[in-house]
Amino acid sequence: MSNDHHILSAFDRDLEAIQALLMRMGGLVEEAIREGARSLETRDVELAEIVRQNDKAIDELEERINHDVARVLALRAPAATDLRTVLTVLKISGNLERMGDYAKNMAKRTAILAELPAIDGAAGALRRMAVAVAGLLNDALDAYIHRNADLALAVRNRDQDVDQMYNTLFRDLLTHMMENPRMITASMHLHFIAKNVERMGDHATSIAEQVIYLVTGKLPDESRPKSDVISTLKPGAGA
Amino acid sequence: MSNDHHILSAFDRDLEAIQALLMRMGGLVEEAIREGARSLETRDVELAEIVRQNDKAIDELEERINHDVARVLALRAPAATDLRTVLTVLKISGNLERMGDYAKNMAKRTAILAELPAIDGAAGALRRMAVAVAGLLNDALDAYIHRNADLALAVRNRDQDVDQMYNTLFRDLLTHMMENPRMITASMHLHFIAKNVERMGDHATSIAEQVIYLVTGKLPDESRPKSDVISTLKPGAGA
Numbered sequence: 001m002s003n004d005h006h007i008l009s010a011f012d013r014d015l016e017a018i019q020a021l022l023m024r025m026g027g028l029v030e031e032a033i034r035e036g037a038r039s040l041e042t043r044d045v046e047l048a049e050i051v052r053q054n055d056k057a058i059d060e061l062e063e064r065i066n067h068d069v070a071r072v073l074a075l076r077a078p079a080a081t082d083l084r085t086v087l088t089v090l091k092i093s094g095n096l097e098r099m100g101d102y103a104k105n106m107a108k109r110t111a112i113l114a115e116l117p118a119i120d121g122a123a124g125a126l127r128r129m130a131v132a133v134a135g136l137l138n139d140a141l142d143a144y145i146h147r148n149a150d151l152a153l154a155v156r157n158r159d160q161d162v163d164q165m166y167n168t169l170f171r172d173l174l175t176h177m178m179e180n181p182r183m184i185t186a187s188m189h190l191h192f193i194a195k196n197v198e199r200m201g202d203h204a205t206s207i208a209e210q211v212i213y214l215v216t217g218k219l220p221d222e223s224r225p226k227s228d229v230i231s232t233l234k235p236g237a238g239a
Numbered sequence: 240m241s242n243d244h245h246i247l248s249a250f251d252r253d254l255e256a257i258q259a260l261l262m263r264m265g266g267l268v269e270e271a272i273r274e275g276a277r278s279l280e281t282r283d284v285e286l287a288e289i290v291r292q293n294d295k296a297i298d299e300l301e302e303r304i305n306h307d308v309a310r311v312l313a314l315r316a317p318a319a320t321d322l323r324t325v326l327t328v329l330k331i332s333g334n335l336e337r338m339g340d341y342a343k344n345m346a347k348r349t350a351i352l353a354e355l356p357a358i359d360g361a362a363g364a365l366r367r368m369a370v371a372v373a374g375l376l377n378d379a380l381d382a383y384i385h386r387n388a389d390l391a392l393a394v395r396n397r398d399q400d401v402d403q404m405y406n407t408l409f410r411d412l413l414t415h416m417m418e419n420p421r422m423i424t425a426s427m428h429l430h431f432i433a434k435n436v437e438r439m440g441d442h443a444t445s446i447a448e449q450v451i452y453l454v455t456g457k458l459p460d461e462s463r464p465k466s467d468v469i470s471t472l473k474p475g476a477g478a
Contacts (some may be wrong), residue, residue: 070322077316083309090326094333174427178420184413188430195431 011076018068018089019145022096025061026141028054029096030134032103033200037130039110040193041123048110051103058100065093088214092144095203099137102196106130109189116186119176122169126190129165129197136162136204143208149215155208156220162201169194250315257307257328258384261335264300265380267293268335269373271342272439276369278349279432280362287349290342297339304332327453331383334442338376341435345369348428355425358415361408365429368404368436375401375443382447388454394447395459401440408433 032051039048069090072078078086113123136155143152173187173194213219271290278287308329311317317325352362375394382391412426412433452458 066326070326073312073316073326074318074322077312079313083313087305087309087312087329090329091333094330174423177416177423181417181420184416184423188413191427192434195434 011072011078011082014068014072014076015082015085015089018065018072018086021061021065021068022089022093023141023145025058025065025093025096026137028058028061029100029103030137032058032100032107033130033134033137033197036103036106036110037127037197039107040113041127043110043114043118045111045114048107051107055100055104058097062093062097065089084214088144088210091210092141092207095207099200099203102200105196106193109193113186113189116189117182119173119183119186119190122173122176122187122190125165125169125172126193126197129162129169129194130200132158132162132165133197133201133204136201137207140204140207140211143211144214147211147215149212152208152211152215153220156205156212159201159205162198166194166198250311250317250321253307253311253315254321254324254328257304257311257325260300260304260307261328261332262380262384264297264304264332264335265376267297267300268339268342269376271297271339271346272369272373272376272436275342275345275349276366276436278346279352280366282349282353282357284350284353287346290346294339294343298336301332301336304328323453327383327449330449331380331446334446338439338442341439344435345432348432352425352428355428356421358412358422358425358429361412361415361426361429364404364408364411365432365436368401368408368433369439371397371401371404372436372439372443375440376446379443379446379450382450383453386450386454388451391447391450391454392459395444395451398440398444401437405433405437 032054035047036051038044039051069086072086073083076082136158139151139158140155142148143155170191173191176183177187209220271293274286275290277283278290308325311325312322315321375397378390378397379394381387382394409430412430415422416426448459
């Protein structure tokens, strides 16, 4: 609406400041994912505690972003693309906050799993999954900053790899549980974590989809090929 | 800022229309939770399919709310409480969309569980949990419409009951798995669903907290007593 140069650049400055907070938040979440998974694999209870503590900073950044976005909306009354951008920031910070929560939850289980029998290969598989998700997040945020729809689309497609890793791990855990009831409790915890890492991947995908929407003005069609463990677990399902 | 009567009432009309969409969305989500759980308990695969199909309407409502909120922000440039209200609507519709997804996921597993051995009492316990969550959601939305912080606070406290129901069910499922490896696959599915119902309760709580923030201007302190199954599962944890 308002094409006054001064107003526009004031908005741009505000947006830049908010985006800097968003990137800082994204960096902290990425670190939490990587370190949370590392604490799990190395059974490093102290590192896990640091990850848990650091989640507070993530939550504070989200609150600050919410606050600053409300301020920009009230003060600058952005329209059209500017408005869409600000609302996208709001959604992305919500995604980041959830991912931070999942990372905290992963760290929380490190102390418990450290006292349970280890399950061959599971913690390593989880860490690889987490590293893949941290990579997705990194690229999704890059795609946001550079308004790069192609990169965002690639993130969306790569999320399938994470789903696949999850499916494999899920079946491994089931096998361990069937073969050795002593492994059931540890398997349940690991399975929880695996599901949460998979969900983090979904949030990274959601960020990528918002970037696609922001850049192209439309959402990618719904036919994202999602590897679905539910149907593969159906007894006797050959189809 | 703008105290022009005409502008104010135009905003109010817009807000009312958006709130009507939000309430319709809430009603659909509540139904999805109840019916999803009922389909699970009665092994009613057709009902489950209806729940899955209905999730599309929920997603469409969210998109429409997002769209209308952006329109109101652009057109009316609300400030202060009006702005806060609109941003709250946006957050609540996000919560509702997630809850709808969880309900759809629950329904999705009905067909699979219908072919697996039934676990005594588990589906009934799940349905009771789901009914409790649907009640929380109903009250949280009531609290929003009536700007009733007390009711919202009550919702927040009642979520503990859901957490408690989840903890009990989790332990029951563990026992079933340990005693009979044939029950492991069904238990894993039921456990998934239970965790998702518990998460729905968290979303209802999140709605309630937003209402508290909207009405009182501050978030309730962080000390929400959360029954936490993680620590209770710690081996040898007597404390």
